[in-house]
Amino acid sequence: MEKIKHIHPHPAADAGCPTGSCPHCSGHDHSFEEASPKAEAIRLTISLIFFALGIIFRSKLQASPYRIGEYVIFLIPYLTVGYGVILSALRNLINGKLFDENFLMTVATFGAIALGEMPEAAAVMLFYTIGEMFQERAASSARRSIQALTDIRPDTTYLVSDSQGSDPRKTDPLLVEPGSLVLVRPGERVPLDGIIVSGNSFFDTSALTGESVPVRVEPGSQALAGSVNGQGLLIIETTARYGDSSLARIIKLVEEAAERKAPTERFITRFARVYTPAVVGAALLIALLPPLLLADASFAEWIRRALILLVVSCPCALVISIPLGYFGGIGGASAAGILIKGANYLETLAELDTVVFDKTGTLTEGVFEVSGVYPEKGYSREELLGLAAFAESHSNHPIAGAIRRAAETIPSEFRIDASLNTFEEIAGKGVRAEWLGKPLLAGNQTLLRENNIPSPPPVEKDKGEAASSVLIAYGENYIGTIAVSDRIREDAAGLVTALHGKGIRHTVMLTGDSETGAKAVAEKLGLDSYYAKLLPDEKLSKLEEIMASPRTYKRTAFVGDGINDAPVLSRADVGIAMGGIGSDAAIEAADVVLMDDKPSNLATAITGAKRTRGVVLQNIIFSLGIKGLVILLGIFGLASMWMAIFADVGVALLAILNSTRVLKMFKA
Known part of the structure; x- marks a missing residue:
């Protein structure tokens, strides 16, 4: 199966450097990039040897x-x-196309050669090449963090005829139907989403969720594409085509994420389009x-100053x-x-000052249990549960x-x-x-009031419970x-304490x-x-009210399960979904997905985003x-060409090395 090839951290040609044609910003189209690593090393070694010989014997040659x-x-x-330049x-x-890096370096080095500054001319090209090698390796490191996802795509799968695993046939996962x-x-990756039909094992889902603890699975358990089967032989009934699997969706979204630029990136793009031509004009003047x-100014001296510029x-x-x-930040977060x-969402995370949570499935597990049954006089606990279960028999609400589960424990009478x-x-x-x-009726006080049934007195419950009251009315x-x-x-x-510590x-x-x-x-949580x-x-209206509140000075995030909260997720400055690997709605509606259902990863995401933003500002x-x-x-004649080389290649190299630090900034 073909691996991803087009992810690249550099700006696109129409949105990067002033002309879109500098080698950094146009995908390194010159011959240096096209050569093999071995050829690059040989060429660089030869160049360094001759450059060193030139420095050693320059004075003797001149004499x-x-x-x-x-x-x-x-x-x-x-x-x-x-x-190549x-x-x-x-x-x-x-x-x-003028005013790109190739033009600037070519003109500057031709001028240096004309002025007899041969070491400086060679050094500009030589150190530029070294800097580009480091840049490509840094970019490759960032790409690897994202391509780790694409590498878990299975190339083959084995179709079988029955739950006993009879007649296995090697097949392309793209051709397998639900x-x-x-x-x-054992040891193989699950090729497609499905349900386990037979077998018991443990799944390593770390490539999908970042969680290293194995997950126990058995018949009836969900199997997500990309999970690694531990020790058991499994038969899985597929529930989706490969293109619709959770793994395929995640890979697609991570690929697309590299194309969405942060406001800081867009500013630098606009700045570069003005900055470089302005400096070229200044150099000419x-x-x-x-x-x-x-009267005392010589063309040679002022041309040298212009070349430095x-x-x-x-x-x-x-x-x-x-x-x-930012590219490294996205890769580090996915890992x-x-x-x-x-x-853009990474930068928004760094600016948050308000976080709004949905309760069910986000702060709570979304696993409901009956914690108390409080019948009125004339009804028993069993009668109340029986009527309530009958009323709720067609509802899919948790x-x-x-x-209904609680009613299964009461006597059959x-x-x-009867059918509802x-x-x-x-x-x-x-x-x-x-x-x-x-x-x-089974519902809240509003439902009873609308049906002219007097509201009951409040039921005393343990205040430690996150309990909801279902009121039952008959007749x-x-x-x-x-x-x-x-x-x-x-x-x-x-x-909440961790979030307050993050600002x-x-x-x-x-x-x-x-x-x-x-x-x-x-x-209990200290909200x-x-x-x-x-x-x-009303959730949407309340979110808009919060966002307009004087207490909210910067940006607002909404954290939900991504299924029932799609409008609210879309309205927030950044929508964050829980449990996205199993939810289509979460992946579609949210801007950020916490793939392992851990609310604490929200604090990790904010910390990583702030650190990434800090590195970007440091570089600027x-x-x-x-x-x-x-x-x-x-301009005042106090800088040499060597200083100019450092201000170009040296500064770029240091900024690139600094940017590689963000790959490790999403560690909890």
Whole structure:
């Protein structure tokens, strides 16, 4: 199966360097990049040897009758490593593209040769080549962190005829249809999403989630493409084609993430388009005006100063290191189980000051259990559960499932086995059914009030429970309450404290659950505020209200399960979904997906984003500061060509090396 090839951290031609034709920004189209690593090393070694010989014997050659030998010995390394730059400059000149790095370096080095500064001319090309080698290796390191995902795509799968694994046939995963049975041996990767039909094992899902702890699987367990089978022989019934699998979606989104630019990247793009032509114009004025206007000024000296300015003016340190920094950040995040869909969202994460949470499935596990049954006089616990389970029999809400499971434990004479002919589910309120000609309601106080049934007194529950109350009414009377609890995630316990430590000033929870249940969760986790009894559309309105609040000074994130919260995820400055590897809605609606269901990874994502942004700002300040200083020194004749080489190639190299640090900045 073909591996990914097009991921590249450099800006696209139309959005990178001023012309889109510098070798850094156009995909390194000159011959240096096309050569094999061995050929590059040989060429660089030869150039370094001749450059060293030139430095050693330069003074002797200048004092001998063979002065031309200085030009010969320095032209060898100059042309060996620099001919690709010169050819690119000529090609771009023919195509009408000026002011790119090739043009600047070619003009500067030709001028240095004309002035007899052969070591400087050779050094510009030589150190540029060395810097480019380091840059390519840094880019490769960033690419590898993302390509690790693409490398887990299985090339083959084995179709079988039955759950016993009979007649295995080697097949391309792209050709396997849903409903097929596939064989996965120990140590092999699961080729397609599916359900385990037979066999027991442990799955290594670290490539998908960043979680190294093996997951136990058995018949009926979900199998996600890309997971590594541990020790058992498994038969899996596929549930999706390869293109629709969770692995394929994640790979596609990570590939696309590299194309979405952060505001800082877009600013540098615009800046480079103005900066380089301006410096070229300034260099031309410096070369011509002082000799014409000042009596003691010589053309040779002012041309030398102009050439220094041209070398310094290359914006490589910014145009390369900033996209590389964000690219590495996306790769580092994916390795930690955090899918960030673009550099723009990475930068937004670094600016957050408000985080809004959905409750169910985000701060809580979304696994509901009946924690209390409180019947009114005249009804028993078993009767109340039986009626409630009958009313909820057609609902797919998790709370309805918890009530039905609890009803399975009561004696059979209290269970209603009749078919439910009248049923209506009312969003955000509950369900309405009918039993023996009388209405049967299960829901919240709003549902009872709308049906003119007096609200019951509040039921006392343990304040430590994250409980929701389901009120049951039969006929015209309230007959009892069932408390359903959702366990708080262990991983969420220290989340709010961690977020406050990362600069998040306001944490909020939005939920459709009861006031009592919402308050219990908010108090236990230490949230700053919460809003309960919200209908789905009211969550969106409440988020907009929070975003417009004076307490929110920067950016707002919404964290949800990505299934029922799609509008809210889309409206927030950055939408963050939990459990995205199993949810299409999460991957589509969210900007960031925490792939292993751990709320604590939100703090990790914010920390990594802030560190990435810090590295990018360091590169901007350092690069502009050094270049600005050398430009000023060059104008006043205080800078040498060697200083200019450092301000171009040296600064770019240091910025690139600094950018590679972000690969490790998403470690918890």
